[in-house]
Amino acid sequence: MIHANERVHVSDLRQHVGRTVSVCGWVNTLRLQRKMQFLVVRDHTAMTQVTHRRGGDGDPVEAALESLSTESAVRITGRVVDNPVVKLGGLEIVPERVEVLNRAEAPLPTDERSGLEHRMDWRFLDVRIRPAARLLFAVQTTFEQGMRAYAYEQGCTEMHTPKLMGTASESGAEVFKLGYFNTSAYLAQSPQFFKQMAIAAGVDRVFEIGPVFRAEPSFTSRHATEFTGVDVELAWISDVEDVMRFEERMLAHAIALVAERHGDAIEETFGAELAVPETPFPRVTMAEAQSMLRADGWDPEGAKEDLDPEGERALAARMLKETGHEFVFVTHYPTGIRPFYHMRSADDPGLTLSFDLLWKGLEITTGAQREHRYDRLIEQAAEKGMGTDPLEDYLNCFRYGCPPHGGLGMGLARVLMVMLGLDSIREATFLFRGPNRLTP
Amino acid sequence: MIHANERVHVSDLRQHVGRTVSVCGWVNTLRLQRKMQFLVVRDHTAMTQVTHRRGGDGDPVEAALESLSTESAVRITGRVVDNPVVKLGGLEIVPERVEVLNRAEAPLPTDERSGLEHRMDWRFLDVRIRPAARLLFAVQTTFEQGMRAYAYEQGCTEMHTPKLMGTASESGAEVFKLGYFNTSAYLAQSPQFFKQMAIAAGVDRVFEIGPVFRAEPSFTSRHATEFTGVDVELAWISDVEDVMRFEERMLAHAIALVAERHGDAIEETFGAELAVPETPFPRVTMAEAQSMLRADGWDPEGAKEDLDPEGERALAARMLKETGHEFVFVTHYPTGIRPFYHMRSADDPGLTLSFDLLWKGLEITTGAQREHRYDRLIEQAAEKGMGTDPLEDYLNCFRYGCPPHGGLGMGLARVLMVMLGLDSIREATFLFRGPNRLTP
Numbered sequence: 001m002i003h004a005n006e007r008v009h010v011s012d013l014r015q016h017v018g019r020t021v022s023v024c025g026w027v028n029t030l031r032l033q034r035k036m037q038f039l040v041v042r043d044h045t046a047m048t049q050v051t052h053r054r055g056g057d058g059d060p061v062e063a064a065l066e067s068l069s070t071e072s073a074v075r076i077t078g079r080v081v082d083n084p085v086v087k088l089g090g091l092e093i094v095p096e097r098v099e100v101l102n103r104a105e106a107p108l109p110t111d112e113r114s115g116l117e118h119r120m121d122w123r124f125l126d127v128r129i130r131p132a133a134r135l136l137f138a139v140q141t142t143f144e145q146g147m148r149a150y151a152y153e154q155g156c157t158e159m160h161t162p163k164l165m166g167t168a169s170e171s172g173a174e175v176f177k178l179g180y181f182n183t184s185a186y187l188a189q190s191p192q193f194f195k196q197m198a199i200a201a202g203v204d205r206v207f208e209i210g211p212v213f214r215a216e217p218s219f220t221s222r223h224a225t226e227f228t229g230v231d232v233e234l235a236w237i238s239d240v241e242d243v244m245r246f247e248e249r250m251l252a253h254a255i256a257l258v259a260e261r262h263g264d265a266i267e268e269t270f271g272a273e274l275a276v277p278e279t280p281f282p283r284v285t286m287a288e289a290q291s292m293l294r295a296d297g298w299d300p301e302g303a304k305e306d307l308d309p310e311g312e313r314a315l316a317a318r319m320l321k322e323t324g325h326e327f328v329f330v331t332h333y334p335t336g337i338r339p340f341y342h343m344r345s346a347d348d349p350g351l352t353l354s355f356d357l358l359w360k361g362l363e364i365t366t367g368a369q370r371e372h373r374y375d376r377l378i379e380q381a382a383e384k385g386m387g388t389d390p391l392e393d394y395l396n397c398f399r400y401g402c403p404p405h406g407g408l409g410m411g412l413a414r415v416l417m418v419m420l421g422l423d424s425i426r427e428a429t430f431l432f433r434g435p436n437r438l439t440p
Numbered sequence: 441m442i443h444a445n446e447r448v449h450v451s452d453l454r455q456h457v458g459r460t461v462s463v464c465g466w467v468n469t470l471r472l473q474r475k476m477q478f479l480v481v482r483d484h485t486a487m488t489q490v491t492h493r494r495g496g497d498g499d500p501v502e503a504a505l506e507s508l509s510t511e512s513a514v515r516i517t518g519r520v521v522d523n524p525v526v527k528l529g530g531l532e533i534v535p536e537r538v539e540v541l542n543r544a545e546a547p548l549p550t551d552e553r554s555g556l557e558h559r560m561d562w563r564f565l566d567v568r569i570r571p572a573a574r575l576l577f578a579v580q581t582t583f584e585q586g587m588r589a590y591a592y593e594q595g596c597t598e599m600h601t602p603k604l605m606g607t608a609s610e611s612g613a614e615v616f617k618l619g620y621f622n623t624s625a626y627l628a629q630s631p632q633f634f635k636q637m638a639i640a641a642g643v644d645r646v647f648e649i650g651p652v653f654r655a656e657p658s659f660t661s662r663h664a665t666e667f668t669g670v671d672v673e674l675a676w677i678s679d680v681e682d683v684m685r686f687e688e689r690m691l692a693h694a695i696a697l698v699a700e701r702h703g704d705a706i707e708e709t710f711g712a713e714l715a716v717p718e719t720p721f722p723r724v725t726m727a728e729a730q731s732m733l734r735a736d737g738w739d740p741e742g743a744k745e746d747l748d749p750e751g752e753r754a755l756a757a758r759m760l761k762e763t764g765h766e767f768v769f770v771t772h773y774p775t776g777i778r779p780f781y782h783m784r785s786a787d788d789p790g791l792t793l794s795f796d797l798l799w800k801g802l803e804i805t806t807g808a809q810r811e812h813r814y815d816r817l818i819e820q821a822a823e824k825g826m827g828t829d830p831l832e833d834y835l836n837c838f839r840y841g842c843p844p845h846g847g848l849g850m851g852l853a854r855v856l857m858v859m860l861g862l863d864s865i866r867e868a869t870f871l872f873r874g875p876n877r878l879t880p
Contacts, residue, residue, distance in 0.1 A: 007676060024676040026642070026841050044644040073841040075676075102812055104841040124837050128642035137643060141598040148588075158581040160668040160852070162871045163603070163651050166878035178618035178627070180665075181657065181875050187618070194871060197880065201870075202466070202568035203577060204484040210650060211603050217621065225620075228600040236447060236464040236515075372542055393880035397564050401466050401513040401544040412600070430641075431602045431634060435621050438606030440637065440833035 011045035013080050013091050020096065022077045023048065026128065027068050027104075037065045040088065041076060044134065049092045050076055051083075064098035071104040071129070116426060123431060123440060132269050132420075135262065136428060140416060142261050144209060146254030147230065154246065156207035156232070161194030163187055163211065167390035176215045187213035190409055192341075193394045195233040196370060199405045200397035206233040209412070217435045221424040222362065222414060226433040230415075233407030240343075240353040240369040243406040244329050247357065247365060248279045251327075258419070272421040281327040281357070282319055289315050289330050305337050309361075316361030331355045340380040343369040343406075353406070359418045367408030374398040451485035453520050453531050460536065462517040463488065466568065467508050467544075477505045480528065481516055484574065489532045490516055491523075504538035511544040511569070556866060563871060563880060572709050572860075575702065576868060580856060582701050584649060586694030587670065594686065596647035596672070601634030603627055603651065607830035616655045616665075627653035630849055632781075633834045635673040636810060639845045640837035646673040649852070657875045661864040662802065662854060666873040673847030680783075680793040680809040683846040684769050687797065687805060688721045691767075698859070712861040721767040721797070722759055729755050729770050745777050749801075756801030771795045780820040783809040783846075793846075799858045807848030814838040 008021040025043035032038075039050040054062045068074065078095035086092045110122040112130055119126040127133040148158075168175040168186040176187040188194070195206045212229040232250075234243060256276045258266075266274050284292075286307075294302065296318070298311050307315065307330065319328045332351045335344055342352040354368035371377050377398055381388055388395060413428040426432040431440060448461040465483035472478075479490040494502045508514065518535035526532045550562040552570055559566040567573040588598075608615040608626040616627040628634070635646045652669040672690075674683060696716045698706075706714050724732075726747075734742065736758070738751050747755065747770065759768040772791045775784055782792040794808035811817050817838055821828055828835060853868040866872040871880060 024843065044642055071841040073843040101844055102814075102838065102842050105839050108840060122836075124637045124641040125840055126641075127638075128640070134642060137597050137599065141592070141596075144598055145588075145592065148585075152581070152585065156581075157577050158584050159577065159870055160649075160651065162666055162873050164653070164666050164873050164878060176618050176620070176625075178616050180616065180878060181655075183878070185616075185878055197564045198567075198870065200568070201564040201566075202484055202574060209600075211600065213604070215621075226602055226604050374542075396562075396880075398542065399545050400548060400565055401511040402542050403464065403513040404541055430599055430638065433602050433604050438604060438620060438623070438625055440836075 007075075009045045010041070010043045010048045013048055013093075014089065016080045017082050017091070018080065020077065020079050021093075022075055023093065024075045024101075025073075027070050027072045027074060030065075030068055030070060032066065037062065039065060039068070039076075041074065041093075047088050049086050049088050050078065050095050051086075051092045052095050061095050061098050064100060065095075067100060067103070068098075069104045069106045071108055071125070072100060073102040073104075075099040075101055116424065120426060120432060120437065121440065127430070133427070135265055135269050136416060136420065137430070139258055139262050139266070139420065140412070142258050143254050143416070143419075144230075144412075146257035147250050148207070149257075150250045150253040151205070151207040151232065154205060154250075156205040157198075157203050159191075159195065159198050159203065159206050159208050160210065161188070161191040161198070161208060163213070166393075174215045176213050189214055190229060191231045192409070195231055195407060196341075196394070196402075196405065197397050199233055199235045200400075200402040204235050206231070206407070212409075219435065221426075222417070224413065224425055224429065224433055225435060227425070227429065228412040230410040230412055231407065233405060235403045235405045237369060237404055237406050240331070240355065240367070240406050243367050243369065243408055244283070244331075244355055244357075245280070247367065247408050247410075248277070248281045248327070248329075252277050252279050255419070266420065270420045270422075274419065275326065277325065277327055281329055282323045282325050283329040283331055283355075284315070284319070285332040286330055286334065287332065292318060305334050312358055312363060313361035316358050326360050328358050329355045330358065338368070340384040340386060341370050341377065343371045344380075357408075357410075359415070362414060362418050364414045364418065365408050365410040367406065369404070369406035372398055372402045372404050447515075449485045450481070450483045450488045453488055453533075454529065456520045457522050457531070458520065460517065460519050461533075462515055463533065464515045464541075465513075467510050467512045467514060470505075470508055470510060472506065477502065479505060479508070479516075481514065481533075487528050489526050489528050490518065490535050491526075491532045492535050501535050501538050504540060505535075507540060507543070508538075509544045509546045511548055511565070512540060513542040513544075515539040515541055556864065560866060560872060560877065561880065567870070573867070575705055575709050576856060576860065577870070579698055579702050579706070579860065580852070582698050583694050583856070583859075584670075584852075586697035587649075587690050588647070589697075590690040590693040591645070591647040591672065594645060594690075596645040597638075597643050599631075599635065599638050599643065599646050599648050600650065601628070601631040601638070601648060603653070606833075614655045616653050629654055630669060631671045632849070635671055635847060636781075636834070636842075636845065637837050639673055639675045640840075640842040644675050646671070646847070652849075659875065661866075662857070664853065664865055664869065664873055665875060667865070667869065668852040670850040670852055671847065673845060675843045675845045677809060677844055677846050680771070680795065680807070680846050683807050683809065683848055684723070684771075684795055684797075685720070687807065687848050687850075688717070688719045688767070688769075692717050692719050695859070706860060710860045710862075714859065715766065717765065717767055721769055722763045722765050723769040723771055723795075724755070724759070725772040726770055726774065727772065732758060745774050752798055752803060753801035756798050766800050768798050769795045770798065778808070780824040780826060781810050781817065783811045784820075797848075797850075799855070802854060802858050804854045804858065805848050805850040807846065809844070809846035812838055812842045812844050 025041045028040040028042040037052040077097040078093040083092050084090045110125050164185045190212050198206045208231045259274045333354045338352040345351040356363050357365035413425045416428040447464050465481040468480040468482040477492040517537040518533040523532050524530045550565050605626045630652050638646045648671045699714045773794045778792040785791040796803050797805035853865045856868040
């Protein structure tokens with residue numbers, strides 16, 4: 001279907017001045033004048049101008065260009081000419097052949113001014129035509145690469161834990177249930193139990209990036225029913241501080257890589273400067289955070305055990321002012337609002353050895369040291385009113401030498417949302433899934 | 441909980457002779473004699489001996505060692521002593537403190553001689569006590585790292601496509617269905633449609649490693665209801681050869697990395713030498729493969745359109761003999777046994793521009809050039825008797841400038857199974873899922 005010259009990326013054209021090359025991309029704009037035909041072709045790297053002087057009847061290039069529509073997929077073969085007058089890099093292509101590989105229907109069903117829901121209906125076009133959407137996935141790729149590089153260097157093993165579970169063990173309420181041959185299965189809300197099983201299996205440090213599923217009817221800008229989780233679990237930790245130290249270093253490493261490769265593009269596209277955070281990140285206990293916030297008028301009834309989004313934003317603003325830092329670990333959550341498998345403080349069993357990490361006031365991570373002692377787990381599950389029968393496979397892991405361990409779970413789209421200053425998690429996901437959205 | 445000396449990996453002990461260190465691991469064996477107590481401790485890197493001369497009443501080390509059981513999780517702090525008599529590296533630890541972090545119940549519910557199903561019931565112990573199982577995940581990590589390194593270098597973008605779908609679009613028969621608020625959803629059988637959407641979205645090259653779900657009641661050694669898929673999709677290809685070339689180079693690169701890091705361990709543990717394949721891999725059309733096999737007596741009725749497992753093994757044996765190569769691409773599958781979205785040969789519409797990749801006679805990949813022309817897709821779907829309504833979101837991608845593209849899907853566990861010479865995909869998966877297995 002495509003022949004002849006090797007494809008050249010538009011961003012590399014400068015190296016091919018004077019030569020005949022092929023570029024593959026989409027028709028960004030078309031300007032068909034009486035004597036001249038101008039085309040701007042865009043590939044995933046850049047845009048370039050194609051300039052053709054009409055040859056009249058029987059000119060196949062003229063005919064092909066005349067047949068085009070915006071967003072058609074084309075392959076243009078022609079000579080690269082240095083022309084300082086041309087805006088796009090001072091280059092143009094004088095076409096010798098134009099192949100229309102897939103003509104786009106007109107009009108397009110969406111454009112840059114379409115509303116969010118409509119853009120999501122036509123997400124493939126939305127991503128293709130908006131530079132901000134395209135940049136997002138390049139940033140995601142680099143960010144994951146940076147996290148993996150750090151995790152591998154720290155001895156992590158990449159695990160793929162099952163998403164199908166036989167019991168709705170974590171809570172039951174927010175779990176999707178499906179028919180499974182003659183029985184039922186559930187979709188994992190997180191790799192939590194399975195990554196702990198990997199720790200019990202002697203895997204020293206677990207790393208996983210994969211989908212997690214939440215049957216929550218939440219319609220906020222930061223919730224999804226399916227999202228990509230980044231999970232880490234570390235064996236033989238001394239305390240939860242080891243987990244926080246791992247996370248802040250992993251993030252600093254990955255953000256530095258993103259800043260290095262995409263910092264200029266992020267600033268240009270999103271108008272946001274990406275600051276590489278210094279480690280350690282500030283830490284504040286939940287009790288300290290609440291008394292600070294209450295002094296500023298938050299939660300006047302003094303009824304809240306947890307921070308609400310307003311409290312998270314207020315805390316972040318205060319910490320930024322006091323420490324200059326965009327990140328803050330909130331630690332020592334009360335036992336009442338954390339799951340049974342969290343380890344509790346030896347000094348105060350009303351507190352868990354846990355944390356959330358906020359970035360610019362949005363929770364991007366939950367983490368903790370886990371309780372690895374079988375008897376304590378049984379007690380804590382009972383105290384939370386959980387039956388131990390559905391937990392049997394999980395609890396067995398703690399009967400035969402499970403080491404102390406802790407870990408964290410991070411929402412990838414939330415991190416990207418904060419990093420790029422996006423309004424909604426929908427913009428930070430390729431194909432968003434929510435209570436009202438299962439398509440495209 | 442753990443204090444004092446920094447943890448040292450057992451494989452690094454030689455660098456600490458004469459110093460007091462802590463090692464963290466499991467009790468591999470215990471030998472409690474009248475005067476001496478010997479312990480072999482194993483961490484994820486190696487094993488070492490702990491030697492203690494009993495101190496009598498009030499000796500806390502003696503008491504702690506006496507309390508131990510096999511597979512208990514311990515932290516041993518003591519001096520590293522050079523002792524050429526000791527088998528494990530000519531070193532031993534003379535303990536000053538023994539912390540029992542999690543005592544294992546006795547007896548253990550499984551051992552190295554347990555049957556496969558029983559080992560799977562206790563998979564965390566199975567992985568911990570069998571060196572072959574532990575090595576597998578180290579190999580998996582390196583193999584993925586190698587594939588990603590190649591894919592990134594080739595300009596791939598890491599995408600996370602949804603596993604929840606609104607319609608059972610690919611076929612419907614082998615799809616898990618779940619309740620989704622007031623409607624139903626389906627689990628993706630592959631990222632096929634979504635990675636093509638990413639191509640239509642202008643992502644030049646797509647890379648994804650993630651779970652795929654098959655509601656097939658298959659009980660073979662090579663099928664699972666959930667497995668990890670490695671997916672690649674490439675835009676602007678000239679033909680399907682571009683996809684095969686990408687795959688063989690990606691595999692050669694990743695296998696070379698595995699051989700470099702784990703070649704000796706693989707040979708020692710699995711008794712198999714890991715040969716780094718040369719590129720290009722041999723290619724044979726389905727028609728050629730069948731006539732070669734029929735000449736050797738396969739399928740005497742001449743009724744089979746596809747290769748069966750016996751045919752695949754026979755073909756691999758013959759290709760190995762003729763070319764010395766363990767891999768073979770089988771190309772040009774008949775239209776009748778490939779999905780509607782495969783591109784067909786311009787010369788012979790009865791053939792698709794497709795391939796399977798066999799390694800040592802096991803199919804590890806299916807790939808193809810996709811049909812990107814909307815009209816053809818509509819025709820081909822109709823020809824296969826598929827309604828286009830559930831395909832609407834998918835088909836829309838081809839109306840607005842979708843470039844030519846093709847890709848491949850690879851089963852990660854199958855590759856590991858062949859690489860390490862395992863009998864079953866169950867051994868190549870952390871927590872296997874099959875029609876009869878949803879636990880642990």
